Amino acid sequence: MNDNRLGTAVSPYLRLHADNPVDWREWGPAAFAEARERDVPVLVSIGYATCHWCHVMARESFADPEIAELLRRDFVAVKVDREERPDVDASTMAAAAAFTEQLGWPLTAFMTPDAHVFFAGTYSPPTPVGGHPSFRQVLAAVVDAWHDRRAEVDANATALAGAIRQGAVDAATPDGADGAGADPGLPSVDAVHGVVDTLLQAEDTVHGGFGGAPKFPSAPLLEFLADAGADGVAAAHPLLERSLRVIASSELTDADGGVFRYATQRDWGVPHYERMLYDNAGLLAMAPRDQARGIADFLRDTLRRPDGAFVAAQDSESTIDGLRVEGEWYRRPLADRVALAPPPLDDQVLTGWNGLAIRGLAIAGARHGDDEMIALARSAADALIAGHLRNGHVVVRASTPRGSSTAPPTIEDIGLFAEGLLELAVFTGEVAYAETARTLVDDGLSGTLAVDPVLAASGTATGEQPQTAMRSGTVALANAALTLAALTGVEDYRTAAASLIADRARTGVGRPLGHADALGVALALQRPSREVVVVTSVESPGAVGSAVAMRRAAVTERRPGTVTVLVTPEQARAWATAGFALLESRDALDPAAYVCHDRVCALPARDADELAAQLTSA
Incomplete structure (x- = not known):
């Protein structure tokens, strides 16, 4: 009996698999508890709604009743949307890197009921191709290892989880940072x-x-x-x-x-x-x-x-003449696309x-x-x-x-x-x-x-x-x-x-x-911190006039370490009231531009040329 539980999912990717004969579950403690109770591995399949090869694998393998039966018997199958769950995707990718350099989606990982990866890969074809095993062969090999080399599976999964855990600790503690106030060691x-x-x-x-x-x-x-x-x-x-x-x-x-x-x-x-x-x-x-x-x-x-x-996102595939085709809609001239259904959206x-x-x-x-x-x-x-x-x-x-x-x-x-x-x-x-x-x-x-x-x-x-x-x-x-x-x-x-x-x-x-x-x-x-504040009664970036020229001069000058703020006098007062100290006492002159370093400002510029000169020299 089919027990696919994706029909009520919010994720568009998960819902694309709601009609599969596979007994899909969403990621969560319940799926891993079920695996623990049955003492079976967890297949975690990660993709996203506009992923072409995810669509291909779904058609070739996850729509196959025989593969669905293998998954139902020997695994708990979990489908994950990498856009909805980037945390799960990042963790699984980190583990998958131990098994393949060709990382991408669909990502297929096999986990213990403790959510430790013991094998992973990407797309698997329905039949062996060019030395790549079929998905059935991958499933069979995983089941064989689970039953006949369980101690090795558990040991490898535990070691890999430990390496991921240590990597996360190392990433959270930069070299030389022993605590609050330590020099973070920026590159020169x-x-x-x-x-x-x-x-x-x-x-x-x-x-x-x-x-x-x-x-x-x-x-x-x-x-x-x-x-x-x-x-x-x-x-x-x-x-x-x-x-x-x-x-x-x-x-x-x-x-x-x-x-x-x-x-x-x-x-x-x-x-x-x-x-x-x-x-x-x-x-x-x-x-x-x-x-x-x-x-x-x-x-x-x-x-x-x-x-x-x-x-x-927008998908790579569209339905043309009743067939699902990658890229064909995009290859048509714009005028010809109007008569065709566009690729679906994520x-x-x-x-x-x-x-x-x-x-x-x-x-x-x-x-x-x-x-x-x-x-x-x-x-x-x-x-x-x-x-x-x-x-x-x-x-x-x-x-x-x-x-x-x-x-x-x-x-x-x-x-x-x-x-x-x-x-x-x-x-x-x-x-x-x-x-x-x-x-x-x-x-x-x-x-x-x-x-x-x-x-x-x-x-x-x-x-x-x-x-x-x-x-x-x-x-x-x-x-x-x-x-x-x-x-x-x-x-x-x-x-x-x-x-x-x-x-x-x-x-x-x-x-x-x-x-x-x-x-x-x-x-x-x-x-050095540099702040540029332009105060004018003009609000529109597309307007014209002397005040706008000041605004244009300010926004064109973007460089590391510079923060530019464009406000009216009324807005300047509102910013100051809200605790943004840079805007304090910036409402008296209109138009005016202030070029500041660490919030210590030069005399206000009153036109675009004067502002440009200050920006060039600062």
Whole structure:
């Protein structure tokens, strides 16, 4: 009798498997208790709703009644959405690295009833191919080991869990940090600047980008180049511009402006056609005007819900002439797509990913004087505050039209949303966004985020792992704390920021892929704090006139260590009342711009030329 329990799941990925003959369970203590009672291993299958190879494996294996019967008899089968449960995915990935270098999704892991991984892999075909065993063969080998080599299985699983536990402890305690007030050991500015030379050597001088196939847009790496260029590294901006230009002109960018997850070929050809919110949002922060406008159009037209929030992704597959086909819809001209059903959306709204989109839209909107981008950022922020926060605290990580997930918020949700709200606050002058961000940063720094009970009991909670495609929540939290230090004058925020990213930044000097975002914050921490406050009665980034020219001069000057705030006189008073000391006594002159160091300000500039001169000399 089929006992698939995914029919009521909130996750769109889990619901895609609700019709499988497999007796799927959701991740949680109940599934592992069942395995313990039956004395069988747990199959944990991790993927996400727009994952092409997850769809393939579902059709080939999880829809097979015979495989379903094998799983029913010999395992407890658990399905996990890596977007809903990044904590489970990170822990399982850390363990899977012991068995394969080809990490990705679908991720297939076999665990003891204590949630310790003893074997893992990725996609398995229905029949053996090129030396890769079939999924049936993998299942048979696992069952054989479970029954005939149980002591070895348990010993290996325990050892691997211990290694993961130690790795998590090491990551949480940076070298040389023995306690409060210890020097976090940030890499030197010269060392961080030297990473640009490393990236120049890694550049694909024929096709652009870095490395061979597959080719990823790697937004955090590109944003580091923007930071390094703004910090005076001459080679960084040309490298950034070459990389952005090839992404925009290649098959990786669709005709509607949206960017695919990666290209399967070195020349940026044959995209892997799924389109993720995080890739597109990350590129917004440094893309030139036309490229940013195309991405914003894609977010608005495809991923935006009526309430203003953004869903997670668009699938690689679509149904054409009754057949499920990868990429075909995207290969059609835009005019021909109208008559076809578009690829489905992963309709999950994720707090952290929306924070990344809010940040990118706010930065791009301010830089390019684009009111609509700012409006899109506002509506997304308002939707998340209304639906995912309670009294300023994140209580929902993921939601869909079917309800809110019970998955606990992670550092990704706290950090990325706080950072996005602060960027929106400083460019709109709306202090309420900054107040909410301050609450979130305080939550993130308190160390009280919930840990999944299964991972806690097994000792395998890894915390956030390095990320190559998306800005880290830990890094975002550090950057938000650093911004708050400038706005409030509370130096504890700056100290906390250094502690959060020191280890990641030191690692990033030698291995920038996965740690590049920490390098930009490391530069900011080692530069004198500089604050720029522009007070004008004009609020719109897209308006015209002398006052707007001052605002434009300020937002164009983005470099590590600088925080820029655009406010009206009334808004300046509201910020000061809310405890943001930088804005105290900034409401007397209009227009006026203040260039400050550690909140000690020069005489106010009264026009754009005077401000530009102060910015150049400061």
